[in-house]
Amino acid sequence: MNRRKNKCLIASSGCCFLAALAHLGCIVFGADWYRVFGAGEAMAQMAEQGLWYPTLVTLTIAAALCVWGTFALAGAGVIRRLPFTRSILVVITSVFLLRASSFPALMPMFPDNSLTFWLISSGICLFIGSLFAFGTKQEWSTLAQARK
Template structure:
């Protein structure tokens, strides 16, 4: 794998790991942290009232981001090769690039479509930054998917 792709995957993995840690910190930071980082108003209220959905949401997102980090680190050769590495990197790339590319147009034209995901009614610096970050990370995962060695299972029998 080219050195540039390896470094890019390392940075994408680091960004995902920081995101996972941040979501765990939000859980401990309380309702003000949920609100500051753009959680939907309903989720902030759940955090205020002690509803378990709020911390579960943070832990699910943190787990997802940790999985993204693991795939980036695996593609970069930092940790052992994970199953379906090329497929995983490609799928993650597609999700991140779509999230980055579609979030801003959805907020502009159909903000209600995202009301369950964020408390975003208009495009602001946070939305622009997170969208750009998702696209940048997605490009790294895409490069990793293309550059990842294709390791096919060995046949059980010799040539027939």
């Protein structure tokens, strides 16, 4: 792979891996981290009680972020192409941008999450989603040729 690497997709990958690491930190460091990151008092209390739910939810999010980061690296040409890279990058972009824009509708479903959590996490999702969007657009024709 001697073509120039896509900086937006590389950055989006780094963001995904950092976000996954932060989620794993919540599992390792417990309730205080859930509180610091604004996940809500209910999640923090469940973590304090040793319940499986916060760990399962947090691990699922961390795993998804790692997979998404890996697809960003594949789209950027840092690692070899993965199956359906182009389509999956579009889906990942859509998920991040939808999450960023839909927080007003999501807030009532998670009343324990602070407004600070919603604003910061939505801003982060908008930023990462924009990186994915710009990076995917830059690679669109290259990714189409890789399908052939």
